[in-house]
Amino acid sequence: MSLKVLPGTPSCFVCGDKKENSRSLELNICWDEDDEHTSISFVPDGSWCGYEGIVHGGILAAILDDAMAWAIKALDDRTYVTAKMNVTFKRPVQLHGHYSASGFLDRKEERRAYTSALIQDEDGNTCVEAKAVFVLTKAI
Numbered sequence: 001m002s003l004k005v006l007p008g009t010p011s012c013f014v015c016g017d018k019k020e021n022s023r024s025l026e027l028n029i030c031w032d033e034d035d036e037h038t039s040i041s042f043v044p045d046g047s048w049c050g051y052e053g054i055v056h057g058g059i060l061a062a063i064l065d066d067a068m069a070w071a072i073k074a075l076d077d078r079t080y081v082t083a084k085m086n087v088t089f090k091r092p093v094q095l096h097g098h099y100s101a102s103g104f105l106d107r108k109e110e111r112r113a114y115t116s117a118l119i120q121d122e123d124g125n126t127c128v129e130a131k132a133v134f135v136l137t138k139a140i
């Protein structure tokens with residue numbers, strides 16, 4: 001497995017830099033060059049929770065959104081935006097647990113990129129799954 005750290009976007013809520021965006025989760029997005037997917041490791045702190053001790057689903061959706069956006073970006077340098085995303089929460093993601101998100105570009109059709117992603121705990125259990133459609137922007 002050959003992992004490279006992607007540059008991130010300084011202002012991004014997920015992969016930014018706290019100097020540019022004080023609310024950023026400041027996560028590193030890695031790219032697995034052999035298996036062509038993103039990989040984002042994280043350990044949630046208390047500020048990520050909805051119910052006490054359980055990570056907010058919106059935060060997990062944001063991480064999966066980034067995992068998929070960067071899977072496209074690693075393979076195609078143009079700008080795609082999220083048009084549709086379906087998220088399935090299968091197991092709670094716990095405060096202070098060790099997790100990894102992975103994002104995949106499954107296929108492209110015309111301006112659409114079809115992607116998938118998941119979050120697994122350290123035992124390999126899938127906690128959250130997502131599928132999305134990104135669309136190549138006209139303007140940017």
Ligand SMILES: CCCCCCCC/C=C\CCCCCCCC(=O)SCCNC(=O)CCNC(=O)[C@H](O)C(C)(C)COP(=O)(O)OP(=O)(O)OC[C@H]1O[C@@H](n2cnc3c(N)ncnc32)[C@H](O)[C@@H]1OP(=O)(O)O
Nearest residue numbers: 007008009065066069073081082083084110111133135138
């Ligand atoms: C050190 C520096 C590094 C710099 C790096 C910089 C790059 C960083 C790279 C990566 C970072 C990633 C971090 C971000 C990650 C998060 C991403 C987001 O959160 S994006 C924000 C949320 N999403 C929006 O705001 C979209 C809002 N919607 C729109 O803008 C439009 O509705 C848009 C563009 C999606 C479509 O509008 P139309 O007018 O351009 O195009 P039409 O004709 O409607 O659709 C085009 C094609 O897409 C399909 N389509 C459109 N919407 C669809 C949908 N909801 N589901 C399925 N298909 C859809 C259509 O059927 C059509 O397909 P047919 O070309 O005919 O085959």
